[in-house]
Amino acid sequence: MSFDLQEELCQALREFIVDHVSETGGHLASNLGIVELAVALEREFDSNKDRLIYDVGHQCYVHKILTGRKEAFDRLRMYGGLCGFMKPDESPADPCVTGHASSSVSVALGMAHARSIRGEKYHVVAIIGDGALTGGMAYEALNDAGASGEPLIVVLNDNNMSIDKNVGGMARHLAKLRVSPRYLSAKNGLRKTLSHVPGGKSVIAKGTKLKKAIKSVVLPSSMFEQMGFTYMGPVDGHDLQALSFHLQLAKRLKCPVLIHVMTKKGKGYSYAEHAPDKYHGVSKFDPVSGQLPGSTPGFSAVFGAELAKLARKDARICAITAAMPSGTGLSGFPREFPERFFDVGIAEEHAVAMTAGMAKQGLRPVCALYATFLQRAYDQLIHDVAIAADIPAVFAIDRAGIVGADGATHNGTFDVPFLRTIPGMTILCPANFAELRTMMTRAIYHNETGGAMAIRYPRGGEGAFQENTAAEWASHIRQSDKPDVTIVTYGILINEAITAADSLKQQGYQVDLWKVNEISAKTEQLCSGLVSSFAPHVAVLEDVVQNGSFSEAILRAAEQIGHTCQVHCYNVGNQFLPHGSVREIYQLCGIDGASVAQALADIMKCGKDESIG
Ligand SMILES: Cc1ncc(C[n+]2csc(CCOP(=O)(O)OP(=O)(O)O)c2C)c(N)n1
Ligand SMILES: CC(=O)[C@@H](O)[C@H](O)COP(=O)(O)O
Numbered sequence: 001m002s003f004d005l006q007e008e009l010c011q012a013l014r015e016f017i018v019d020h021v022s023e024t025g026g027h028l029a030s031n032l033g034i035v036e037l038a039v040a041l042e043r044e045f046d047s048n049k050d051r052l053i054y055d056v057g058h059q060c061y062v063h064k065i066l067t068g069r070k071e072a073f074d075r076l077r078m079y080g081g082l083c084g085f086m087k088p089d090e091s092p093a094d095p096c097v098t099g100h101a102s103s104s105v106s107v108a109l110g111m112a113h114a115r116s117i118r119g120e121k122y123h124v125v126a127i128i129g130d131g132a133l134t135g136g137m138a139y140e141a142l143n144d145a146g147a148s149g150e151p152l153i154v155v156l157n158d159n160n161m162s163i164d165k166n167v168g169g170m171a172r173h174l175a176k177l178r179v180s181p182r183y184l185s186a187k188n189g190l191r192k193t194l195s196h197v198p199g200g201k202s203v204i205a206k207g208t209k210l211k212k213a214i215k216s217v218v219l220p221s222s223m224f225e226q227m228g229f230t231y232m233g234p235v236d237g238h239d240l241q242a243l244s245f246h247l248q249l250a251k252r253l254k255c256p257v258l259i260h261v262m263t264k265k266g267k268g269y270s271y272a273e274h275a276p277d278k279y280h281g282v283s284k285f286d287p288v289s290g291q292l293p294g295s296t297p298g299f300s301a302v303f304g305a306e307l308a309k310l311a312r313k314d315a316r317i318c319a320i321t322a323a324m325p326s327g328t329g330l331s332g333f334p335r336e337f338p339e340r341f342f343d344v345g346i347a348e349e350h351a352v353a354m355t356a357g358m359a360k361q362g363l364r365p366v367c368a369l370y371a372t373f374l375q376r377a378y379d380q381l382i383h384d385v386a387i388a389a390d391i392p393a394v395f396a397i398d399r400a401g402i403v404g405a406d407g408a409t410h411n412g413t414f415d416v417p418f419l420r421t422i423p424g425m426t427i428l429c430p431a432n433f434a435e436l437r438t439m440m441t442r443a444i445y446h447n448e449t450g451g452a453m454a455i456r457y458p459r460g461g462e463g464a465f466q467e468n469t470a471a472e473w474a475s476h477i478r479q480s481d482k483p484d485v486t487i488v489t490y491g492i493l494i495n496e497a498i499t500a501a502d503s504l505k506q507q508g509y510q511v512d513l514w515k516v517n518e519i520s521a522k523t524e525q526l527c528s529g530l531v532s533s534f535a536p537h538v539a540v541l542e543d544v545v546q547n548g549s550f551s552e553a554i555l556r557a558a559e560q561i562g563h564t565c566q567v568h569c570y571n572v573g574n575q576f577l578p579h580g581s582v583r584e585i586y587q588l589c590g591i592d593g594a595s596v597a598q599a600l601a602d603i604m605k606c607g608k609d610e611s612i613g
């Protein structure tokens, strides 16, 4: 296909992306920015045989369109529809799962090793953004890959943005490379680039001149070179000819190569170009006016506002985020307290250990991370926080439970299980905004154990339940004299539990309902109180996986009191969940109020249990 036609294709792809994402929601700005690069990659590589790994994967829409999934974009990120990230189940062109940042170079190196050992022939390419390059995994991988000498290509898609402004020393290093004289020449495209290359276009055909050509596009003294990569660029990432030229060169080299590509996030859609942070991830919007839907306040915003309020009164309070200031509701914090705000980049492990250091030395740090990304820092929670036992670090765990359209890679369904295993950890579970505020103060100031405290809350807003019951470790929400069933739950699922309890009551059953506010070793000892109400059935409702869930504490309590009741566990099961709306996923797992009521009524009617955990 001629470059002119490719340019037309890029234009059509941009229109397609804006049209579809404005209908379905999705990751807009990153996909608009990578159009030419993705087209060049599909042109120069065979994505069914070569391995193209898009880091995070939120920018893989063009790749999906060009690998046979265009029609599926009508149901992007919807239940049963196209996943918004790389997903091998969907197509052989997706070599691995992505969703969490900074893993692409590691996976690529693994694939390159496999190729060498098996004596096979294909290219392995990791496409990683400047934001993802702030993550520790990326450095571990570059360090290893550069030294390994294994042929692989890393394409650094540098748009000078993470979700919010990119941070850190690497961002500064890239900024210096960007203004190098090489970039200024490369920016004008292949014609000019070639004019710097002895032999011009024939260079690619004639391997003899290749060495010279490479020398002319290599910028010495980049950090990547020091790590053992052949560095090319910076290259104008919207110049199809320059991209093809550099990719062709990289393919011919038998060593690790890094191509530094400059792109503009949001390219071609003026609203997104001007506010790439706002158009990073969007829900349905008006493509003509660019008008995004107004957002109703959610837990993140309440958290951010409350932390700022507390920080006004206490100069020890600091906020830490790992590249998610907007997402965690902290974007206002640095405006008021620049010296007490720390965006560490996509570096959750570092964020947790740094929080431990700050807490140990007398500050009151609150580290806000999404539940799914906190998985990265499990060791730091144990090693740097918990073993010392006296580190009053506070972890605000956002997006706990089901997140919806982002799906399997982003659901926060492991936090309770992995936090419960850590000695000394206390998990507070607010069900609404008022409880979140109260629990934040408790975590910061009234930490009875002196150890770490986590507060977990979901994506989005509160439900109908708005009482503040945070003062008790567990609150008795519905009480009956002689209950047929006791329902136990925590956090936002109280709303589903109330629906279930009320429905069962209407069907003539007596129901007790307990809402647990704190999960800790201490409160787990008290669980026998929840199961000893002589109800023959106890149901535990949670939005986490079964293994390690709170229901294990209830099962143990039931065991201790001699199994006078049957315990039924309603949770997401030991599985990874698909994308869809939160409600659809609740229904899929049977943890919505109606399903729980139905399941319990069936059990009580039949007198037999089909769902014992
Ligand atoms: C471990 C982890 N932490 C945080 C995120 C949230 N996140 C998704 S994309 C992104 C920014 C990525 O920036 P970059 O790689 O430069 O891609 P761009 O959006 O600029 O194209 C962040 C922080 C994530 N996906 N994984
Ligand atoms: C790709 C990625 O990891 C983020 O962009 C994530 O999709 C943000 O999720 P929220 O929309 O819940 O902030």
Ligand SMILES: [Mg+2]
Pocket (backbone or CB within 6 Å): 129, 130, 131, 132, 157, 158, 159, 160, 161, 162
């Ligand atoms: Mg970027």
